[in-house]
Each structure stands twice: as structure tokens, then as C-alpha cells.
Amino acid sequence: MAGSSINFGQIARALTVVENNLEGADSLLKNLTFYNLVPIIGITGPPGAGKSTLVNAIIENLLQRGSKVAVLAIDPTSPFNFGSLLGDRIRMSSHFNHPDVFIRSIATRGSLGGLSAKTIEMADVLRASGFDHVIIETVGVGQSEVEIAGLADITFVMLVPEAGDEIQNIKSGLMEIADAFIINKADREGADLFINNLKKILQQKDGELPVFKTVASKNEGIVDVTSFIISRPEWKNHRKELLLTQKAYNIIQQKMMAVIDKKKLQQDIAKALKIDGFNLYRFISEFERSV
Amino acid sequence: MAGSSINFGQIARALTVVENNLEGADSLLKNLTFYNLVPIIGITGPPGAGKSTLVNAIIENLLQRGSKVAVLAIDPTSPFNFGSLLGDRIRMSSHFNHPDVFIRSIATRGSLGGLSAKTIEMADVLRASGFDHVIIETVGVGQSEVEIAGLADITFVMLVPEAGDEIQNIKSGLMEIADAFIINKADREGADLFINNLKKILQQKDGELPVFKTVASKNEGIVDVTSFIISRPEWKNHRKELLLTQKAYNIIQQKMMAVIDKKKLQQDIAKALKIDGFNLYRFISEFERSV
Numbered sequence: 001m002a003g004s005s006i007n008f009g010q011i012a013r014a015l016t017v018v019e020n021n022l023e024g025a026d027s028l029l030k031n032l033t034f035y036n037l038v039p040i041i042g043i044t045g046p047p048g049a050g051k052s053t054l055v056n057a058i059i060e061n062l063l064q065r066g067s068k069v070a071v072l073a074i075d076p077t078s079p080f081n082f083g084s085l086l087g088d089r090i091r092m093s094s095h096f097n098h099p100d101v102f103i104r105s106i107a108t109r110g111s112l113g114g115l116s117a118k119t120i121e122m123a124d125v126l127r128a129s130g131f132d133h134v135i136i137e138t139v140g141v142g143q144s145e146v147e148i149a150g151l152a153d154i155t156f157v158m159l160v161p162e163a164g165d166e167i168q169n170i171k172s173g174l175m176e177i178a179d180a181f182i183i184n185k186a187d188r189e190g191a192d193l194f195i196n197n198l199k200k201i202l203q204q205k206d207g208e209l210p211v212f213k214t215v216a217s218k219n220e221g222i223v224d225v226t227s228f229i230i231s232r233p234e235w236k237n238h239r240k241e242l243l244l245t246q247k248a249y250n251i252i253q254q255k256m257m258a259v260i261d262k263k264k265l266q267q268d269i270a271k272a273l274k275i276d277g278f279n280l281y282r283f284i285s286e287f288e289r290s291v
Numbered sequence: 292m293a294g295s296s297i298n299f300g301q302i303a304r305a306l307t308v309v310e311n312n313l314e315g316a317d318s319l320l321k322n323l324t325f326y327n328l329v330p331i332i333g334i335t336g337p338p339g340a341g342k343s344t345l346v347n348a349i350i351e352n353l354l355q356r357g358s359k360v361a362v363l364a365i366d367p368t369s370p371f372n373f374g375s376l377l378g379d380r381i382r383m384s385s386h387f388n389h390p391d392v393f394i395r396s397i398a399t400r401g402s403l404g405g406l407s408a409k410t411i412e413m414a415d416v417l418r419a420s421g422f423d424h425v426i427i428e429t430v431g432v433g434q435s436e437v438e439i440a441g442l443a444d445i446t447f448v449m450l451v452p453e454a455g456d457e458i459q460n461i462k463s464g465l466m467e468i469a470d471a472f473i474i475n476k477a478d479r480e481g482a483d484l485f486i487n488n489l490k491k492i493l494q495q496k497d498g499e500l501p502v503f504k505t506v507a508s509k510n511e512g513i514v515d516v517t518s519f520i521i522s523r524p525e526w527k528n529h530r531k532e533l534l535l536t537q538k539a540y541n542i543i544q545q546k547m548m549a550v551i552d553k554k555k556l557q558q559d560i561a562k563a564l565k566i567d568g569f570n571l572y573r574f575i576s577e578f579e580r581s582v
Contacts, residue, residue: 029572266536281320
């Protein structure tokens with residue numbers, strides 16, 4: 001595990017530079033050096049799955065094993081996402097003063113696809129900063145859990161045992177993004193039935209994905225998860241290429257769109273609307289010529 | 292309402308051309324003529340809100356009023372979205388043979404932001420095809436309900452009366468996208484309390500948004516919704532500009548990213564990985580020079 005202590009202030013500033021695309025962001029990113037393969041661990045789950053409690057417990061256990069851990073907590077503010085995400089964050093703050101844990105939150109509306117590019121860049125800053133593990137956690141509401149799979153080297157999908165028969169309807173997309181499942185609140189009634197049903201479906205569809213049973217609030221089952229993280233299977237090269245391709249694509253998109261001045265776009269549209277027979281597609285052709 | 296009958300085969304082909312960006316898509320879009328302001332009606336709601344039943348009932352009522360209706364049903368395949376979306380679609384098929392209803396489904400993974408550009412274009416084809424109303428419906432799971440507000444002239448957000456006190460936590464984002472709320476399954480116990488709480492919050496936060504009570508399965512309350520659609524308030528010009536700016540931005544993004552060959556990107560990354568000291572950001576700089 002990394003020896004010397006990490007300069008948290010410097011990392012925080014680097015993240016701010018990258019997040020806001022301030023002067024120096026480009027050269028900062030181009031000069032990142034990745035001494036070893038620091039894995040990005042993605043953890044996602046539906047609201048109410050106890051995700052922050054679990055992440056807390058995982059951090060605790062990784063610290064006990066001598067790891068230095070960085071956490072990027074993504075807050076996608078979905079209108080349908082009731083409940084207090086902020087409350088979750090505060091629960092994680094018990095680690096804020098530990099010298100080997102760095103936590104940063106990003107609030108996103110993510111409506112224009114800029115989310116993942118920034119997240120990729122910030123995660124890469126953390127990977128190159130001397131941590132042993134970078135955890136990205138996000139509540140799974142729609143796109144975010146697909147995006148996390150495009151960022152992470154290992155993606156854990158959390159579920160809670162509920163409505164045992166609904167597991168039959170589990171979307172294959174969930175299998176595609178998961179490298180492992182964590183069934184939290186596994187002391188609930190019906191948990192074993194739920195897990196058995198999940199395993200049956202996994203066998204039919206996707207071979208052998210690990211399924212972990214946890215009760216994060218009681219610190220049960222966490223050691224198995226962190227052992228899996230530490231002994232993680234070697235990346236398959238194809239997977240690594242796909243992941244990097246996706247990352248590159250998102251970053252290129254963000255860079256290309258940076259030339260579009262949305263204020264000017266809106267002003268030009270306001271002007272064009274005053275002329276009869278407005279057609280959006282003819283307008284776009286003309287606007288593109290002006291860029 | 293529109294007089295002559297609509298050539299569904301021609302529309303279906305035009306949609307396919309646009310959806311797949313086939314030869315002629317660009318000139319087809321540039322030559323669309325919008326005879327009158329055909330409104331795009333967005334309807335979104337969480338899984339299980341009875342959305343398709345409601346859309347069904349709205350179509351039925353608009354038909355009775357002599358409208359010609361086009362529906363674009365968006366299937367965002369979110370991994371966390373349990374339950375059968377396909378089943379919902381099938382329920383809507385009772386209208387498939389009606390000469391004044393055109394229904395098209397789009398399945399999307401939407402992970403790269405291409406969704407809304409295609410949807411905008413397809414909705415515009417429908418708006419220019421002689422329909423009186425274009426309905427876009429999507430299940431609200433994360434991004435999709437934000438995207439629908441970027442497409443629609445009127446956005447209905449559906450909710451069902453549940454957990455009366457949770458309404459306190461309603462995200463302001465939901466207010467931002469909604470032009471009106473529809474509380475479906477309003478014959479449930481506690482519905483009136485739920486609606487009163489919602490109205491209180493709306494008054495505090497956002498003035499007067501209409502709230503409709505429906506029981507779509509019994510066809511109750513539907514007439515009020517369609518009356519609102521037909522007598523819809525005039526667009527505010529600022530809102531219209533914002534909407535068009537967002538649409539233009541999404542389409543420009545799609546066009547700009549079309550120059551990126553993802554296969555080549557992946558091949559180049561595979562090659563670059565074989566050299567020591569791979570840095571994604573230096574790679575991207577070099578790749579961009581080759582485009």
C-alpha cells in the first residue's frame with residue numbers, strides 16, 4: 001500500500017481545476033502518472049438500499065487493511081428521486097477527518113451528458129494521487145448506474161430483498177453492468193429466497209456473477225466484499241479497451257461541445273423566430289456555419 | 292381539426308429515415324413545414340403509475356373530439372426499471388388500427404445522449420404530418436423525465452397517491468419540468484390528503500400548477516385533462532426559446548459526434564495500450580488531430 005502521506009489540499013485544488021475546466025486543467029490531465037493499476041470501484045443501488053452505510057463499512061474495512069481510499073460521491077438530482085440524498089452524505093462524514101480517506105461530492109443534473117466526462121477526469125486525478133482504491137458511488141436512478149459502469153473497473157450493484165417474485169423481471173441491463181451483486185439488508189425475511197432466485201437467474205443468463213450478502217448497518221458480510229475488491233480478477237484486455245473507448249468518447253464529446261456558446265445559440269434562435277417559416281434544421285445549418 | 296387522411300406508410304418511412312439517419316434525412320428535416328402550432332404533449336410518471344392506461348384514455352378522448360393523434364412511446368431500458376414495459380405497450384395496441392392514431396415506439400439505452408436528438412427529430416416529423424396532437428410518453432426513471440420536458444410543449448407529470456408524508460420531500464426539479472400534475476389512481480385511500488399536500492407545496496414553491504385527479508382504468512377525470520390540452524395556454528415566448536435552444540443543442544451534439552468513428556477509436560486505443568505509459572488525455576489529443 002502507498003507509503004508517504006497524501007496532500008489532500010493539493011488534490012482538492014486539482015479536482016476543482018478539472019471540475020470547472022480552469023486554466024491548467026488540460027496539462028494537469030495530460031501529465032497524470034498512473035504508477036500502478038488503481039482500480040475504480042463503482043457502487044450503485046436504488047434509493048433506500050442502504051448504499052451510504054455500505055460504502056461507509058467498506059471504507060472502514062479497507063482502512064483496517066492499510067488502504068488509502070478516495071471516494072467520489074455522485075448526486076444525480078432526479079426529480080423522481082425522493083428522499084434525502086444529502087442525509088446520506090452526512091452519514092459518510094465520520095470518515096472526513098481520517099488521514100487516509102478523501103471524500104468529494106459532485107452534484108449533477110447531468111442533463112447534457114457532461115457528467116461522465118468530468119467524473120472520468122476527476123476519478124483519474126484521484127487514481128494518480130497515491131490512493132489504493134477509488135470508490136465512485138451513485139444512487140441508481142436511470143442513467144447514472146449505466147454511466148458508473150462506463151467508469152468503474154468493478155461495478156457492484158446493490159439490491160435489497162423485496163418482493164421475491166419481482167426478481168423474475170430483473171432487466172438484463174442490470175446483469176450487463178454488474179460485476180458483482182451485493183444484497184444488503186440480508187437479515188430481512190425472505191432474503192434467502194430472494195438471493196436464491198437471483199442466483200438462478202444469473203446462472204441462466206450470465207454464468208457466475210458473485211452475489212454477496214451484507215447487513216451493512218451491523219457490519220456483516222463486508223469483509224467478503226473487500227476481499228473480493230482486493231483480490232479482484234485481472235482485467236480482461238477487451239473490457240479495458242471498451243471502458244477506455246467509452247471514456248475517450250465522453251471526453252471528446254465534452255470538448256467538442258465546449259465550442260457551442262449556449263447564450264449565443266439562444267439569442268440567435270430568438271432572432272430567427274421573428275422571421276416567418278422558422279425551421280429548426282435550417283437554423284442549425286446556419287448556426288453551425290457561424291461557429 | 293385536420294381534414295384529409297394521413298398517409299401512415301409514408302410517415303413510418305420518414306421516421307425510419309430520420310431514426311437511422313439514412314440518406315435524405317437532412318433534407319427531409321429541412322423541408323418540414325409546420326402549418327400550425329401542433330403541440331407536443333409530454334407525459335411522464337414513475338413505473339406503476341398507470342401511465343399507458345392514462346395515455347390510452349387520453350387518445351380515446353382526443354379521438355372523440357375529432358383529433359388526429361400521433362404517439363411516440365419512449366422505452367428507456369433502465370436496469371433498475373423492473374416490470375414489463377413491453378406489457379404496457381401491448382395495452383396501447385387497441386388503437387393500432389384506428390385511422391386517426393399513429394403509434395411508434397423507440398427503444399433506447401440512451402447512454403450517449405443521442406436519445407433526445409432523434410426524439411426531437413421524430414417528433415418534428417410527426418408535428419409536420421397533419422396530426423393535431425403529438426404525445427410523447429416515457430416512464431420516469433432518472434434522465435428521461437428531464438429530457439421529455441426538453442421536448443414537450445406541455446409536460447404532464449403523473450403521480451400516484453402513496454405515503455402522504457413523503458410528498459414533503461418532493462424534489463423541486465419535478466416542479467420545474469411539470470406544467471401540470473396528474474394524480475392517477477385517485478380512488479385510492481388517502482388520495483385527497485395526498486392531493487391537498489401536493490397543492491400546498493405547489494402554492495409555496497411555484498404558484499398555480501394545475502393538478503388533475505384521474506382514475507384512468509375507469510376513464511374518470513380524463514375529459515378535464517384533454518380539455519386542458521386543447522385549451523392550452525399560449526406559449527410564453529421565453530419558454531419557447533429555451534425549448535428550441537435545448538433542442539438545437541442536442542441536435543448539434545449529435546451531428547458533431549457523428550464524425551467520431553467509435554470502431555476506429557477503440558482500435559487506436561488497443562494499439563496505444565501496447566505502449567508503456569498510456570495516458571488517456573494525451574491519447575485523445577492525438578486522436579482528435581486524426582479526425
